[in-house]
Amino acid sequence: MKLTSLGLALGALLSLAACGEKPAATPAATPDTMAPAAPAPGAAPGVTEAAPDIGKLKYGSVCAGCHGQQGQGMAAFPKLAGQSADALAAKLRDYKAGKTLGEQTAIMAPTALGLSDSDIDALANYIASLPQ
Numbered sequence: 001m002k003l004t005s006l007g008l009a010l011g012a013l014l015s016l017a018a019c020g021e022k023p024a025a026t027p028a029a030t031p032d033t034m035a036p037a038a039p040a041p042g043a044a045p046g047v048t049e050a051a052p053d054i055g056k057l058k059y060g061s062v063c064a065g066c067h068g069q070q071g072q073g074m075a076a077f078p079k080l081a082g083q084s085a086d087a088l089a090a091k092l093r094d095y096k097a098g099k100t101l102g103e104q105t106a107i108m109a110p111t112a113l114g115l116s117d118s119d120i121d122a123l124a125n126y127i128a129s130l131p132q
């Protein structure tokens with residue numbers, strides 16, 4: 001008697017579980033989620049855009065505190081905007097090499113020491129792109 005009703009209850013549970021297994025919306029969701037990755041083939045120029053972005057990120061986190069958000073200079077810290085990328089990169093390489101440029105070289109040189117060649121190129125390109 002009890003076994004029979006248990007069997008009925010199990011049967012009911014199993015059929016309920018079967019109903020709950022219908023994954024109605026799942027297949028449609030997959031293509032939607034992958035859609036944003038699609039523009040990649042046509043977006044090859046993104047590779048070239050990456051360099052200025054690194055310069056911008058580095059400039060904002062490492063340099064702007066002294067030279068100003070727009071390279072406009074602040075107090076004793078010289079203005080950088082308006083110089084060519086070549087001139088900026090040359091000065092950064094000089095600081096990195098231990099050369100004395102201005103009277104305050106000691107303040108600037110430690111920062112330059114931490115820059116790689118590609119950092120210097122990216123920074124110089126970014127700073128040269130700032131409005132004067």
Ligand code: HEC
Pocket residue numbers: 058059062063064065066067076077078079080088091092100101102103104105106107108111112115123
């Ligand atoms: C702690 C403050 C400080 C930070 C941070 C700093 N600088 Fe400087 N920077 C100076 C000072 C001071 C000078 C002037 C040094 C001198 O007298 O030669 C200078 C000079 C320069 C010059 C030469 C300017 C010229 O026309 O002679 C460049 C280029 C430069 N900095 C770029 C940078 C970049 C790029 C960064 C970030 C990676 C940076 N600086 C971070 C203080 C700083």
